[in-house]
């Protein structure tokens with residue numbers, strides 16, 4: 001697990017703050033610990049931008065084994081929370097969406113295979129949001145498959161100017177939507193650039209989703225949206241079984257546990273696999289303090 005990130009060698013210790021490990025065994029150990037603590041999990045097998053069919057097929061095979069292993073984990077039910085505690089998150093680019101011939105159709109078919117298996121195993125599936133050029137194709141795939149798998153979730157990003165409109169369309173009964181700020185570098189024409197604008201957009205989208213009829217998944221570490229979600233849940237009478245708070249593995253662990261203690265449904269997004277480079281780059285870019293953490297870990301080696 002060694003590579004170079006922006007000129008600095010990345011040690012296993014740094015990667016492991018944000019990534020459960022390179023193997024499925026590593027992941028399963030971490031997932032069980034999270035479940036034992038009352039948290040739920042959404043697992044991402046790392047890999048994106050598949051360039052050939054064989055890679056997409058390998059991704060499907062790993063996800064099928066993953067769903068199998070996750071289904072065997074011990075679950076600790078919590079009062080009032082009926083959501084399956086185990087979910088997988090998947091990127092359509094990893095399932096072949098960008099392949100030159102029939103990419104979106106191949107990704108849709110691959111996702112159908114995963115959803116069929118997940119439905120048998122009582123595991124949810126949510127489709128991650130990638131860069132804005134993929135948003136229409138990804139939402140079209142989710143819309144199509146929700147006819148067969150109404151619990152299939154999608155992700156929207158509040159930095160995109162279109163997202164408030166998407167939230168209005170996606171806030172109907174049964175719709176499972178994860179709202180995040182967005183992690184890709186996007187142009188001004190399509191995305192808000194200032195942090196305050198992104199947070200304001202997040203709060204507007206949050207209100208639409210929490211006042212709507214679907215199942216919102218509030219994915220943020222930012223205290224402002226989390227407090228707003230708590231307030232809106234009280235105001236709209238949404239109990240812990242009707243929305244989730246979500247955070248990434250390795251970030252704000254104490255806050256995750258506080259929210260569990262307060263009775264909320266909390267899901268942790270846990271990545272694993274050897275292709276951690278792109279994921280880790282986005283995490284380090286989000287917060288300068290992570291770079292300090294990273295350098296401190298290097299010095300102490």
Ligand code: FAD
Nearest residue numbers: 128129155180181182183219220221222246247248269287
């Ligand atoms: P920020 O404004 O970035 O952070 C607010 C505060 O949270 C910070 O001040 C700090 O206290 C803490 N914090 C935030 N990030 C870190 C960090 N890396 N390390 C330590 N502390 C931190 N993005 C996508 O584009 N597509 C997806 O499909 C997607 N799925 C996601 C799923 C989940 C469950 C989560 C939690 C995030 C997901 N993201 C996704 C990432 C998301 O878009 C943001 O990049 C990320 O969550 C940071 O935004 P924030 O809301 O936490 O707010």
